[in-house]
Each structure stands twice: as structure tokens, then as C-alpha cells.
Amino acid sequence: MHDPIETFTSVTAAVADIVTTEPDPLAPTPCPDWNYAQLLGHVVGGDRLFARILTGQGGPPPKGARMAPDPDRPAPSPADYAASSGRLAELLSDETIRGGVYQVPVGTLPGTQVVVLRTVEHFLHGWDLAKAAGAPTGALARLADQVDGPAHGLLAAVGDKTLGERRPFGPPVELDPVPAGSEESEGADAASSGSGAGGPALDRLVAAFGRDPRWQPDPDSGYARVKEQFLGRDDVELPDGTRRGFGADGMRIGGSVFACSHRGRLMLKLPEEEVNGLIGAGLGLPLAKPGQRPMREWVLVPFDGAAGRRAERAYAFAHGNRASCQVLSAL
Structure with a gap:
């Protein structure tokens, strides 16, 4: 049984390496209609929002509202990401805070589930950002089994419908077999080797939460x-x-x-x-x-x-x- 705070910090460390590549901020992402800058702004803004919620400095946005950043706003810096995720990890490490119950955008959750919610958000959007940035996802692949159980537990706790109506979650994606000998098959083989872009566990996890592992930019x-x-x-x-x-x-x-x-x-x-x-x-x-x-x-x-x-x-x-x-x- 992995410590949930350690899992959260491991995931954010993997995503921090992805955002340091600083790609084209207008690059498309697997998150429909959002470019790289918007998506990274969404993640950083979400951490800042949850920090306010956990410290009682303000309520959440109306239930079901999307945190869609201004498309003309520059992307947060890698330092912004490190600061916001680090602050949230610091707060969630406090046993008193984890023992509370909070009204968050997807409903009412105990602090222990807030940790999981933010871990899943960083994990999935980290994958989105990596695909958009052209960055490796090997570090996320190594964490996929560790995140999988808590992630599906979160679905059971709040309900598929509730999360399915909000980003980054969506209906599960069916994974069709890749024809042997195709370029996609070669890429999948490289990914499954452990040194590549992903792997079976990572593919299954992102697909379960509404992502197509074979997504490519237009x-x-x-x-x-x-x-x-x-x-x-x-x-x-x-x-x-x-x-x-x-x-x-x-x-x-x-x-x-x-x-x-x-x-x-x-x-x-x-x-x-x-x-x-x-x-x-x-x-x-x-x-x-x-x-x-x-x-x-x-x-x-x-x-x-x-x-x-x-x-x-x-x-x-x-x-x-x-x-x-x-x-x-x-x-």
C-alpha cells in the first residue's frame, strides 16, 4: 500500500519534468479545445484553488463549472507548477487537513479523497501535456499501477457520471488491437518495452478515464x-x-x-x-x-x-x- 502523499509527489515530480521542456504553448492537447498553455494553466489554477479550499480562504466554483483559462494568457512557468503543486503537497501532508471534509467542484469529499483527486488530475493532465509537448511519459508509466487502484476507487466514491461530466474525466475509451507490422504497432512495442512513451498499464489507465492512448496532433x-x-x-x-x-x-x-x-x-x-x-x-x-x-x-x-x-x-x-x-x- 503506497502512501498517498508520496504517490502525489511522485506524480507531480514526473509532470514537473514534462513541463520543463517548455514546448510551443499553442500546441494542441488530447483535452479537446485546450492548447498546452491553457491546460497547464488549468492544472496550476486547480492547485491554487484547492489550496484556498483546504485553508478555508474561499469556496469552490459552482458545481460542474469548468476552469477554462483565458486562451490569450501565457502558460505558467515550470516554477509556477512546482510552487503550486508543492504548496498543495505541503497542505495535504497535514493529518488535520486530511481529516477534514471539503466542498470541491465535483461534490463533497474527505481530505483523503482530495489527495487522490488531485493525484489523478495531475497524472492524466500530465499525460495530456506530455503528448502535446512531445515529452516522454516513461515516468508516468512507471507510476500507472500505483495510481490505478486509488483512481478507480475515486470513481466509485463520487460516481462515474459526476466525473464524466467534467474534465479531465470522460467516458472510457475502447482500446482496439493494433494491426501487427504497422507503424502504430512498432510504436506500441517500443512503449511496452519500458523505455518508451508508455506501456499497457498506462494505456489502460488513461483509456479508463476518457483518453485515447494513440492520440496524435492533426x-x-x-x-x-x-x-x-x-x-x-x-x-x-x-x-x-x-x-x-x-x-x-x-x-x-x-x-x-x-x-x-x-x-x-x-x-x-x-x-x-x-x-x-x-x-x-x-x-x-x-x-x-x-x-x-x-x-x-x-x-x-x-x-x-x-x-x-x-x-x-x-x-x-x-x-x-x-x-x-x-x-x-x-x-
Whole structure:
């Protein structure tokens, strides 16, 4: 039996590592209609609200109300997240506070269940933020079994309907088998290995609370954002629809593709060690022609909040390779 406060602090420590990646604040998340900045603002705002409730400094919002941050407000900083979650952990560590009963947005709960409620909220939204940010969820995967029992106990305590009407909770998602040999299957295999983006326990837990473990950002709008950041660069050839075949929609330097949309993901040319790192972390998939080995310097990643940063790395790598070739040709 794990100590609930230790579980809460372990979860928030894992999420703290996710938010330190500081991705594109406008990146879409699995939480419908909320971008990364809004979702992180929701989590930090929730901690501050619960701190006020636990200290008697103000009542909760009306039952069923959503804490939807202003879409134009900047995302809280990693320090804001650490401060708000740390303050809540400090309050919930007090046995007197845990012994109380509180009116919270989902109803009336004892302090012991408030700990679980905030743990589940951080866990699920931490997963949302990681998927949006392009950050690993391995730390959350290692905590999934620890969170699973209390999380389902919370559902039994307050009722599926009550939580199902509020974010971050929703109706359970059915997990369909992934066809063997597909790119999604390869990603799932990497995740299940323990070093990747998730694992069976994590998938089952987020699905039970209304998340699709295979959620990916929209590739069309994602690639449009990536291409936009390279507008105006004289050395970059943007796709104009005149090319045909593999890589026709790619961005090029000196005629060579460094980034391209491919089968719903962003295809990037990167140094081999970076490719291996992304695949090993469960953040990327290998690229290979049928019947051939994976290409050493190519990887497929989602169009998440890290896509722009990774495209810049591919641009720098391609630019460096081109400069090296020019030097060698002059010798």
C-alpha cells in the first residue's frame, strides 16, 4: 500500500519534468479545445484553488463549472507548477487537513479523497501535456499501477457520471488491437518495452478515464505551422505542389529534403544518435522502405509542441552537411 502523499509527489515530480521542456504553448492537447498553455494553466489554477479550499480562504466554483483559462494568457512557468503543486503537497501532508471534509467542484469529499483527486488530475493532465509537448511519459508509466487502484476507487466514491461530466474525466475509451507490422504497432512495442512513451498499464489507465492512448496532433495543421517558421529563409525551398513522388511535400536545402510530412507524422533528417534517442524514448518511429533496414538518419515524430524545435535541428543538420559537401568539393 503506497502512501498517498508520496504517490502525489511522485506524480507531480514526473509532470514537473514534462513541463520543463517548455514546448510551443499553442500546441494542441488530447483535452479537446485546450492548447498546452491553457491546460497547464488549468492544472496550476486547480492547485491554487484547492489550496484556498483546504485553508478555508474561499469556496469552490459552482458545481460542474469548468476552469477554462483565458486562451490569450501565457502558460505558467515550470516554477509556477512546482510552487503550486508543492504548496498543495505541503497542505495535504497535514493529518488535520486530511481529516477534514471539503466542498470541491465535483461534490463533497474527505481530505483523503482530495489527495487522490488531485493525484489523478495531475497524472492524466500530465499525460495530456506530455503528448502535446512531445515529452516522454516513461515516468508516468512507471507510476500507472500505483495510481490505478486509488483512481478507480475515486470513481466509485463520487460516481462515474459526476466525473464524466467534467474534465479531465470522460467516458472510457475502447482500446482496439493494433494491426501487427504497422507503424502504430512498432510504436506500441517500443512503449511496452519500458523505455518508451508508455506501456499497457498506462494505456489502460488513461483509456479508463476518457483518453485515447494513440492520440496524435492533426498532421495538416501541424505541418502548416512547421512550414510557416521557415518562410523567408533564402536557403530553404518550400513545397509548391510541382514535385511528385516520395518526399514531394518536403522542405529542402540545396535540393535535399530535411523535413517532410509522411503518413501523418513529421519525417526528419537528424544525426544518427538523435534518431536513436527519439526512438529509444518512444517519441519517434524508424523510417524504412519495405523489406529494408531502418534509415540511420531519418525518424518519424508527431506534429506536437516539439515539432518546430526538432525541425530546426533537422535544418541545422542539413545545413551543416551541405556546408561540409561544399568544402570537400572545393578540395
